[in-house]
Amino acid sequence: MYKTPCCRLSGLVGLSVKQKLVLNVPQCNQSARNLIQLHRRDPSNWLTYQHLIFLKRQYVIKNSELHQRAIPKQAPALTIVNEREDTIERRVQRIPTIDPADRHTVSQPEDVNSEAQPGISTLKPVAEDAAEQRDSVSGTVGTSHETPHVHVETDKAKEERLDRQWKQLKVIVADLPDVYAKLAKIKLTALVVTSAAAGFAMAPVPFDPLLFFVSSLGIGLASCTANTINQFFEVPFDSNMNRTKNRPLVRGQISPLHAVSFALACGIPGVALLTLAVNPLTGFLGALNIFLYTCCYTPLKRLSITNTWVGAVVGALPPVMGWTAATGCLGQGALLMGGFLYCWQFPHFNALSWNLREDYSRGGYRMMSVTHPSMCKRVALRHSLGLIGLSTLAPVLDVTTWTFPIISLPINLYISYLAFRFYREGDRGSARKLFFCSLWHLPMLLLLAFTCKKPRRDPEEPPAAALALALQSSLPS
Amino acid sequence: MASKTTAAAWRMFSPFTLHSPCSISALNIRQCSSKLATKQDTTPKGSPFRPAVSSTHDWIGPPNPLSNLRPIVYHIPENESDLQKRLRHLRQETEDWNHDFWTKQNFSFTKQKEEFIISQLKAEGLTLRDEEGRRRSLDSEVMAVFYKGFLDTNGVRHSSYNNEWYRRNFTITMLMARVALRNIWRTVTKRNDNNSTSAT
Numbered sequence: 001m002y003k004t005p006c007c008r009l010s011g012l013v014g015l016s017v018k019q020k021l022v023l024n025v026p027q028c029n030q031s032a033r034n035l036i037q038l039h040r041r042d043p044s045n046w047l048t049y050q051h052l053i054f055l056k057r058q059y060v061i062k063n064s065e066l067h068q069r070a071i072p073k074q075a076p077a078l079t080i081v082n083e084r085e086d087t088i089e090r091r092v093q094r095i096p097t098i099d100p101a102d103r104h105t106v107s108q109p110e111d112v113n114s115e116a117q118p119g120i121s122t123l124k125p126v127a128e129d130a131a132e133q134r135d136s137v138s139g140t141v142g143t144s145h146e147t148p149h150v151h152v153e154t155d156k157a158k159e160e161r162l163d164r165q166w167k168q169l170k171v172i173v174a175d176l177p178d179v180y181a182k183l184a185k186i187k188l189t190a191l192v193v194t195s196a197a198a199g200f201a202m203a204p205v206p207f208d209p210l211l212f213f214v215s216s217l218g219i220g221l222a223s224c225t226a227n228t229i230n231q232f233f234e235v236p237f238d239s240n241m242n243r244t245k246n247r248p249l250v251r252g253q254i255s256p257l258h259a260v261s262f263a264l265a266c267g268i269p270g271v272a273l274l275t276l277a278v279n280p281l282t283g284f285l286g287a288l289n290i291f292l293y294t295c296c297y298t299p300l301k302r303l304s305i306t307n308t309w310v311g312a313v314v315g316a317l318p319p320v321m322g323w324t325a326a327t328g329c330l331g332q333g334a335l336l337m338g339g340f341l342y343c344w345q346f347p348h349f350n351a352l353s354w355n356l357r358e359d360y361s362r363g364g365y366r367m368m369s370v371t372h373p374s375m376c377k378r379v380a381l382r383h384s385l386g387l388i389g390l391s392t393l394a395p396v397l398d399v400t401t402w403t404f405p406i407i408s409l410p411i412n413l414y415i416s417y418l419a420f421r422f423y424r425e426g427d428r429g430s431a432r433k434l435f436f437c438s439l440w441h442l443p444m445l446l447l448l449a450f451t452c453k454k455p456r457r458d459p460e461e462p463p464a465a466a467l468a469l470a471l472q473s474s475l476p477s
Numbered sequence: 478m479a480s481k482t483t484a485a486a487w488r489m490f491s492p493f494t495l496h497s498p499c500s501i502s503a504l505n506i507r508q509c510s511s512k513l514a515t516k517q518d519t520t521p522k523g524s525p526f527r528p529a530v531s532s533t534h535d536w537i538g539p540p541n542p543l544s545n546l547r548p549i550v551y552h553i554p555e556n557e558s559d560l561q562k563r564l565r566h567l568r569q570e571t572e573d574w575n576h577d578f579w580t581k582q583n584f585s586f587t588k589q590k591e592e593f594i595i596s597q598l599k600a601e602g603l604t605l606r607d608e609e610g611r612r613r614s615l616d617s618e619v620m621a622v623f624y625k626g627f628l629d630t631n632g633v634r635h636s637s638y639n640n641e642w643y644r645r646n647f648t649i650t651m652l653m654a655r656v657a658l659r660n661i662w663r664t665v666t667k668r669n670d671n672n673s674t675s676a677t
């Protein structure tokens with residue numbers, strides 16, 4: 001596995017030194033790993049390169065203010081070895097035991113990664129709890145008795161470092177676009193709009209560019225609203241999970257009221273646009289989707305595993321909305337497109353959640369991967385096979401030609417094979433493979449469906465004109 | 478000892494200097510924040526990064542290592558209305574309550590996880606560390622048993638926390654909205670008054 005600079009430095013420099021490094025390195029590492037894997041799959045993915053460069057730059061900036069305060073870890077070699085096999089799961093922020101009798105005093109500034117074990121004085125600090133959050137605040141147990149060969153951060157310096165991390169709760173207008181993008185989970189929204197566009201494109205009607213644009217905009221705004229309200233509800237949970245702790249509301253970049261206002265400012269025009277400019281059915285579906293996501297899925301995440309099924313419906317609605325936007329009615333084709341997304345969600349999400357089990361458990365999220373692991377694997381496999389079935393159903397419902405099940409068979413078989421491997425092995429590697437496969441599988445599937453779209457044949461037109469129309473409707477625009 | 482604890486507490490709460498050392502343990506340190514927040518700003522010490530005395534905004538700090546939540550120091554305006562006071566108290570109280578819950582949650586999770594690992598290793602007859610001194614790690618399937626158990630035992634506690642959190646979050650946001658509207662109303666009426674007085 002490619003070893004990023006993050007990995008090496010995290011071995012050398014005590015992760016306990018800077019909170020920011022602790023916060024960023026796991027992200028950096030995991031993101032870098034993910035990106036490298038993505039890169040291997042699709043070298044022309046511009047997102048990968050930009051991300052990598054951005055991460056490197058971020059890392060360098062952090063690094064430059066680090067080197068003067070470096071406190072090498074006590075057991076660097078062991079950490080590196082462990083970390084290589086380690087994934088984000090291990091890099092959970094470990095909370096040291098609170099031992100009031102033995103509180104960390106200012107005069108013992110050896111910021112080592114102490115093991116959170118009550119009563120066990122670690123003579124050798126634990127190597128695997130690499131990402132323990134360190135702060136000079138009392139309550140942390142620094143029980144290592146080794147004398148480090150380091151120069152120590154003075155109290156004043158530590159204070160100053162922490163003071164610098166205090167920020168005013170003030171809106172910085174220049175940051176707002178970035179904040180809004182994060183609130184709206186802009187990349188996820190883009191994927192949602194893409195799946196809706198696929199539904200729109202597959203509808204057996206002449207392509208109307210204005211309608212397409214308006215409906216995409218409306219669906220995008222609705223998605224922004226749903227994502228923002230979701231973040232508004234989940235601030236304390238997001239703070240405690242590695243994946244989500246840099247969200248704007250968690251960091252205090254904007255107030256909750258501001259976030260809700262933004263959500264309303266997106267949602268009301270979005271749904272209104274869909275209802276008035278497209279059709280009421282699409283508007284209704286948009287509002288329903290927002291409701292399902294914010295009021296059903298988000299609370300259910302902490303109550304029961306049925307949240308995954310609700311989430312799958314939420315993911316399936318956008319292509320249905322795209323279809324209804326184009327045709328104005330809820331046809332079989334709409335349900336089929338929704339069915340594709342619904343089935344796809346399971347291998348995608350189950351594989352993703354498999355490697356986040358510790359974070360989910362600590363945060364109190366009830367996911368199949370934590371509470372019913374075998375069901376999790378079974379469901380992922382079942383729905384991957386279901387994709388093959390749905391692809392075969394497509395020509396039966398006159399959505400695509402018979403070419404589609406044939407040419408989509410390789411990718412469907414591949415994802416089913418990975419799901420089967422995940423079912424049998426159930427380890428982190430197979431889960432990761434399945435997850436990354438799902439990321440490219442869906443766009444490929446939708447693209448193949450589009451290329452195999454059944455050409456429209458209008459019976460009243462003369463044959464030549466009908467052929468021209470059919471060609472026109474099946475051309476990508 | 479007192480100086481050390483106050484220094485530690487002060488680090489937690491940079492904008493204010495502690496004159497009266499609160500009884501400080503790791504958990505109680507946050508309860509002090511309610512008392513501290515009601516004190517007016519006092520002279521800050523030398524560091525240039527500390528918020529100035531005449532701060533006009535709330536300040537948000539780095540995540541607390543126990544609860545991973547970020548503490549907020551609330552700014553108290555001069556003519557604080559009742560509504561604003563209610564809002565501030567509710568926010569402070571919710572923050573403390575949240576911190577309390579998550580500290581306990583994280584602490585018990587880590588403690589129970591350790592106990593589980595040790596008991597599992599004992600059952601297999603292995604020591605905590607292997608020959609090279611590295612900690613033994615358990616298979617993720619074995620750990621999954623622990624994660625499931627943790628969720629199951631804490632199910633009721635989690636759902637009651639959920640309900641309470643949603644309620645509080647909603648109330649705070651509604652209060653913020655009311656405060657904001659009232660401020661706008663005041664600004665508008667003041668401007669009207671100024672216009673009318675300047676006209677006459």
